[in-house]
Amino acid sequence: MTDSNVRAVEVADFDPLELKRKYAQERAKRIRDDGIAQYRQLTGPFAELADDPYVEPGFEREPLQDEVDVVVVGGGFGGLLSAAELRRAGVEKIRIIERGGDIGGTWYWNRYPGAACDIESYIYLPMLEEVGGMPKNKYARAPEIWEHTKKIARTFDLYRDALFQTKITDARWNDETEKRTIRTSRDDVITARYLVTSTGPLAHPKLPRIPGIESYEGHMFHTSRWDYGYTGGDNEGGLTGLADKRVAIIGTGATAIQCVPHLGAGAKELFVVQRTPSSVHVRADRPTDADWFRNQPKGWQRERMANFTTVFHGGRVEEDLVHDAWTESFFDATDIAAQGIVSPFQMSNFLKMEDVRARVDSIVDDPATAESLKPWYNFFCKRPCFHDQYLATFNRANVHLVDTDGQGVERIDETGLWVNGEHYEVDCIIFSTGFEVGTGFAAKNGFAVRGRGGVTLDEHWADGFRSLHGIHVNGFPNYFYVGGLEQAGRTANFAHMISEQAAYLGYVFEAGSGGATRTIEVTAEAEQAWVTEIVELVTKNSAAAQNQAFQQECTPGYYNNEGAPSRIAIQNGAYGGGPMAYVEVLNSWREEGGLAGLSITEAP
C-alpha cells in the first residue's frame, strides 16, 4: 500500500479553538532554554563523522601560489551559478574552491537512500535552457540533480581552475594591493581581486547534545555522510548490509521522510525516533512528457520559477503552471471563517493540516502509531514533506515508531538509546538531525572573511546582519555574499532565488568591474538603508508582521531560531516584502543603472 489515498476533511469535523489550544500545548512541550545550543558541531570526538565518505582517502597535491580574478567559495548551486554568470560576464580566471571532492554542494553530500528534491525538477534544476537536458520526472532524484550540476560546471568550463577537497582557512583583504589573499588547508596562497562566498545555509551537519552520545560503541553516521560501506545499496535502496541489523534513526525531518522507507525495507529492525512529526503530503511523481518539455518557449524556465514563487506566496497568476501540493497550499476560507473565531488564513491552514492528519489515519494501521505521527502545528511552521511511502512504512512489522513526545532522546549509552525510561539496543544510530543554522559565519565555515582593517564578517554582524540586497557588505570591498537566507528573498525553491542573485552578480561585474575598476563596495549609507528597510518591513508591514507573529506561535525548529525569534532574527531574516518583491528590487536596481549604493574606485 502507498500513502496516496486521502480523505478530505469537513469543517464540521473540528473545533478551531480546541485546535488552537492543542497547537499551543504541543509547542510548549518543545520549547527549551538552550535553543540552538542544544546542538553541537561534528568536531572533536565527532570530527570523523564529518569526513567525506565519497572520496578515496589520502588525496594529496602540491600547494598552489597564484593569482586569479575571482575566488568562489562553494561548489553548490550558489557558487556554481555565480561562477557561470561571471563567466558569461566575461571573467576569465574563476576559481571555485570546494571542500567536497566535486561540484554539487547539497547534492554532492546528500546521497542517502531516497534522496530527491520535492520542488518540481523543471524549476529546481537551474539553467536547463542554457545547458540542455530533460529531467526524467516531475521530481528529480539526487543523482540526476548532481549530474546536472556537473554539466553546468562543464558547460561554463568551471572545472579548469577549481580546487576540490580544499578548505579555506583565511580570506584577508589587503588595503595596499586592493586584493585578497586566500589561504587554504592545502597551504595554497591565492591572490584574488574578487571573492564570492556561497557556502550554503544548510551545509554543516549537526548533532544533538544528547547525554552520553560519546559513549556509544555501535556504528553511527549522519545522513549527509551516508555510509554505504556499512548499509550496502545506493540512492535507490537495496540496503542489504542492514539485513541482520537493529537500526535507530534519530529525527523525522525532510531527510528522514525520504530514507526511512528504504531503512524499513532493509533493516532487520528499525526504530524511528521522533521528537516532532513532519507533515507528510502527497507527492504524486510522474515521468516528464517529452513533447511538452521540448515545446517550451524560450525563457520558459525563469517564467515558471517566477510563476511558482508568485503562487506559493499568495500572488495572482493567470495559470498555476507547476500545479502541485506546494502551489495548492491554501484556498480561500473567508466564508467558513466568517464566524470570526479565527482568521480565514488560519481556518484554511487548519483545514490543510486536518487533511494531513486524516491522511495519517487512512494509511497507518495501528491507531496509537497513527496518533503519534500526526503533526499539531500550522502548515509551514516546519518544512512540509511530500512522500507516498513514508507513512505506510510504519505498517511493517519490523518498523517501530519511538515517540519521545516532543522531548527527544533521553540519553545514549554504549549499546543504544533511552527514551521514556526504556532502553533500545541497536547496532547502528543514524543521525537525521539536520544542519547548523544561526551559528555565525566563521564558526560554521571554519574561516573568517576579513574586510578593511582586518575586521571579520562576524564582527561586522555582531548586532545583526548588515548588507545591501543580502549580497554586498560595507567595509568588505570586492566581496559578494551569495545564496544566504539573510536580508534576501526566501522561498521554497532555493534554486530560484540563487538564479536571480547570480544573474544580478553577473550584471554587477559587467557594469562595475570593467578593466580599470579596483574596488566595488556598498556605502555605509546604502547598507544602513537596506537594514532599516528589512527591519521596518517586518515591524511595520502588516503581511510581514503577520508572518512574524505566525512564526512566533510555531513549534520550534530552524525556521524560527528554535522557537526564539528575536530582534536580531528579524534583521537576519528574509526580505519582508516577499521573494518576488525582492526580485523586483534587484531588477529595478539593474534597470535604473548607475549601481546605486555602490562605490566604485578606478585606477587613476
Ligand code: NDP
Ligand atoms: P531537520 O532540521 O529538518 O530535521 C532534524 C530532525 O531531527 C527533526 O525531526 C528534529 O526534531 C530531530 N531532532 C533533533 N534533535 C533531536 C533529539 N535530541 N532527539 C530526537 N530528535 C531530534 O533536518 P533534515 O535533514 O531533515 O532537513 C533539513 C532541510 O533540508 C529541510 O528542512 C529542507 O529544507 C532540506 N531538505 C529538502 C529536501 C527536498 O526534498 N527538497 C529533502 C531533504 C531535506 P524537531 O522537529 O523536534 O526539532
